[in-house]
Amino acid sequence: MGGTADTPRRGNLDRDLVVATAIELVGAEGLNALSMRRLGAAIGVEAMALYRYVDGREDLLESIVEEVTKKVERAADMDIGPHGGWQAYLQHVAHAVRDIASDHPQVFPLVATRHPAAPWLRPPLRNLAVVEDFLRTLTSAGFSEEQAVTAYRAFTSFLLGQLLLTVTQRGAQAATEEVLDEGGATVAHSDISIDDFPTIARLQPKLSIDRSDEEFEEALEQLLTRIDAMVSQ
Amino acid sequence: MGGTADTPRRGNLDRDLVVATAIELVGAEGLNALSMRRLGAAIGVEAMALYRYVDGREDLLESIVEEVTKKVERAADMDIGPHGGWQAYLQHVAHAVRDIASDHPQVFPLVATRHPAAPWLRPPLRNLAVVEDFLRTLTSAGFSEEQAVTAYRAFTSFLLGQLLLTVTQRGAQAATEEVLDEGGATVAHSDISIDDFPTIARLQPKLSIDRSDEEFEEALEQLLTRIDAMVSQ
DNA sequence: ACCTGAACACCGTTCAAGT
DNA sequence: ACCTGAACACCGTTCAAGT
Numbered sequence: 039m040g041g042t043a044d045t046p047r048r049g050n051l052d053r054d055l056v057v058a059t060a061i062e063l064v065g066a067e068g069l070n071a072l073s074m075r076r077l078g079a080a081i082g083v084e085a086m087a088l089y090r091y092v093d094g095r096e097d098l099l100e101s102i103v104e105e106v107t108k109k110v111e112r113a114a115d116m117d118i119g120p121h122g123g124w125q126a127y128l129q130h131v132a133h134a135v136r137d138i139a140s141d142h143p144q145v146f147p148l149v150a151t152r153h154p155a156a157p158w159l160r161p162p163l164r165n166l167a168v169v170e171d172f173l174r175t176l177t178s179a180g181f182s183e184e185q186a187v188t189a190y191r192a193f194t195s196f197l198l199g200q201l202l203l204t205v206t207q208r209g210a211q212a213a214t215e216e217v218l219d220e221g222g223a224t225v226a227h228s229d230i231s232i233d234d235f236p237t238i239a240r241l242q243p244k245l246s247i248d249r250s251d252e253e254f255e256e257a258l259e260q261l262l263t264r265i266d267a268m269v270s271q
Numbered sequence: 272m273g274g275t276a277d278t279p280r281r282g283n284l285d286r287d288l289v290v291a292t293a294i295e296l297v298g299a300e301g302l303n304a305l306s307m308r309r310l311g312a313a314i315g316v317e318a319m320a321l322y323r324y325v326d327g328r329e330d331l332l333e334s335i336v337e338e339v340t341k342k343v344e345r346a347a348d349m350d351i352g353p354h355g356g357w358q359a360y361l362q363h364v365a366h367a368v369r370d371i372a373s374d375h376p377q378v379f380p381l382v383a384t385r386h387p388a389a390p391w392l393r394p395p396l397r398n399l400a401v402v403e404d405f406l407r408t409l410t411s412a413g414f415s416e417e418q419a420v421t422a423y424r425a426f427t428s429f430l431l432g433q434l435l436l437t438v439t440q441r442g443a444q445a446a447t448e449e450v451l452d453e454g455g456a457t458v459a460h461s462d463i464s465i466d467d468f469p470t471i472a473r474l475q476p477k478l479s480i481d482r483s484d485e486e487f488e489e490a491l492e493q494l495l496t497r498i499d500a501m502v503s504q
Numbered sequence: 505a506c507c508t509g510a511a512c513a514c515c516g517t518t519c520a521a522g523t
Numbered sequence: 524a525c526c527t528g529a530a531c532a533c534c535g536t537t538c539a540a541g542t
Contacts, residue, residue, distance in 0.1 A: 049525080074516060086517080087526050095516065147384040150435065157443040158478035160436055170468040177470065187477045191436075191486060199432025202383065203393055203424075210390040235403040237410065244420045245391035253424060260497060282506080307535060319536080320507050328535065 051083060053091040057101045064102070064144045074098075103152055106145050107165055110134045114171040124179040125262050128193065131172065132258050135162055135197050143205040150202045160194040162201065181269060189265050196261050204250040211248065284316060286324040290334045297335070297377045307331075336385055339378050340398055343367045347404040357412040358495050361426065364405065365491050368395055368430050376438040383435045393427040395434065414502060422498050429494050437483040444481065 059081050064072050074095055078085035092098040113134030118127045139146045139162075146162075154164040163169055169190070176186040232239050292314050297305050307328055311318035325331045346367030351360045372379045372395075379395075387397040396402055402423070409419040465472050 051525085073514080075514080084527055085515090086519095086528085089517075090525070151380040151384060151439065153439060153443045153446060157440060157447050158475070159443075161439060166465075166468050166471065170471050173474055174470040183474055183477055187474060190478075191482070192490070195432040195436055195486075195490065197432070198435055199428040199430070202431055202435070203428055206384065206386060206394060207390060210386045210392075213386060214390050232399075235399050237407040238399065238403050241406055241416055241420060242391070244416055245423075249424070253428075257425070257428065264493060284506085306533080308533080317508055318534090319509085319538095322536075323506070 051081065051087065051091070053101075055081065056088055056091045057098070057105050060098060060102055061106065061142065061145065065142060068144055069148070099148060099152065102145060103149050104165070106138055106142050107149060107162065107168075109138060110163070110168050111165065111171075114168040114175075116175075118175060118179065124176055124181070125266070127175055127179075128189075128262060128265075129258065131163075132193075132197060132254075136201060136254060138162075139201040139205055143208060146201060146205045150198055160191065160198075162197050163190070163194050185269055188268065192261060192265065196257060200250075200254050200257055204254070207248065207250065284314065284320065284324070286334070288314065289321055289324045290331070290338050293331060293335055294339065294375070294378065298375060301377055302381070332381060332385065335378060336382050337398070339371055339375050340382060340395065340401075342371060343396070343401050344398065344404075347401040347408075349408075351408060351412065357409055357414070358499070360408055360412075361422075361495060361498075362491065364396075365426075365430060365487075369434060369487060371395075372434040372438055376441060379434060379438045383431055393424065393431075395430050396423070396427050418502055421501065425494060425498065429490060433483075433487050433490055437487070440481065440483065 056077070060072060060077055063077060063080050073085075074088055075085040077098075078088055081088075088098075092101060110131065113131050116127060116130055118124060138149070149162045149164070151161070152164075154161060156166075159166070159169060163172065172190060172193075173186050176189055177183065181189065232242070238245070289310070293305060293310055296310060296313050306318075307321055308318040310331075311321055314321075321331075325334060343364065346364050349360060349363055351357065371382070382395050382397070384394070385397075387394060389399075392399070392402060396405065405423060405426075406419050409422055410416065414422065465475070471478070
């Protein structure tokens with residue numbers, strides 16, 4: 039049942055290991071479980087040793103976000119053909135970000151809510167290299183500057199809403215199942231009954247289906263359509 | 272300049288005052304400043320006294336979210352005419368939620384990221400009464416059950432992405448100005464220069480404009496158009 | 505009935521001291 | 524060079540005790 043290996047003790051400690059172990063810890067036990075002291079223990083070292091490699095807790099959280107979102111860089115600097123390839127490009131980047139949300143659902147709220155370094159970096163595309171590639175690709179695909187910026191804004195807004203809802207929903211789903219598994223009878227907070235909300239009660243089966251993946255693809259298609267209308271107008 | 276009145280000391284303490292003071296405290300000093308001990312001090316009481324009125328810190332956070340999102344209830348139970356009024360209704364609810372984000376930017380990330388009570392409650396519409404009214408209004412406006420659920424999903428996703436980005440962006444903006452005001456020379460993290468990102472540098476003026484309000488209205492219009500296409504298809 | 509003091513386990517962070 | 528022990532200020536929470 040382990041988790042959190044405590045292999046190293048001396049010398050082999052470095053910043054990457056600290057951040058990587060922190061990500062593991064958050065993935066295994068949630069954000070609230072991440073303290074400097076527990077992280078130290080997970081690595082096999084006292085908490086104070088970590089201060090050689092990260093500049094305190096805030097810096098650690100920042101580093102986690104940076105590390106986790108790094109995979110988008112590879113997607114964002116993809117080369118596209120000269121004509122129309124921007125749609126494939128946006129698809130590619132969108133799916134790279136979605137993969138981050140799936141792989142690190144516990145970290146994604148951090149990606150979503152931490153203030154970016156610059157006021158015009160918009161989560162979840164909060165990395166200068168990524169945004170540079172993004173804007174360069176669109177402008178060189180024929181977007182005007184205004185259009186590229188508009189697309190950037192619409193795209194980030196789409197990703198943030200869609201993916202944050204996905205991870206939140208799946209988290210709640212898992213939590214609910216856990217309660218039920220532990221013998222949590224039939225209902226949750228028995229004081230307010232669902233019977234007071236007949237429409238919800240009636241639609242509950244439909245509301246309970248997790249359509250996150252299809253929703254994402256459909257909303258992405260619609261977004262691309264809207265951007266296309268803007269560009270070819 | 273003050274904030275955090277310490278008027279009451281005995282008897283006049285109750286749950287509403289605790290929650291209201293907590294919201295004030297978060298508004299004035301940020302989420303990180305909210306501890307049971309500091310909240311107690313702000314009220315004029317020891318932290319332990321709060322446990323009579325809230326069931327610990329998590330319950331307090333939950334209560335803050337509930338209190339702040341309560342205003343949406345009034346908007347959501349609005350009556351609409353029998354034909355086509357659903358568009359005005361969605362406009363009305365959307366603006367009620369946006370007002371929450373504007374009035375409580377420091378609380379909104381909590382609204383956005385805390386797991387709702389049920390897995391099919393989607394932030395920022397995370398209240399049974401609101402969702403009941405929402406779904407009832409749409410179905411009685413002629414939406415099928417599938418369409419009402421689809422609209423609920425698209426609507427929440429739109430609100431979440433749009434508003435979370437607005438508050439994040441404005442927060443970053445304010446933080447940046449503060450740094451500049453305090454004599455923070457010209458650039459932020461001098462190690463990576465913006466000169467390495469020519470497209471960003473070129474688009475910076477356009478990227479720096481806060482178009483949140485217009486964006487919100489435009490994206491809302493587009494959403495209503497898409498929903499209309501779905502319904503009358 | 506309502507609040508406090510004392511206590512416990514935990515936290516982030518610093519710094520001198522150890523190896 | 525790298526890590527630890529001790530220390531400090533702070534935290535959430537419990538519970539017996541005060542009024």
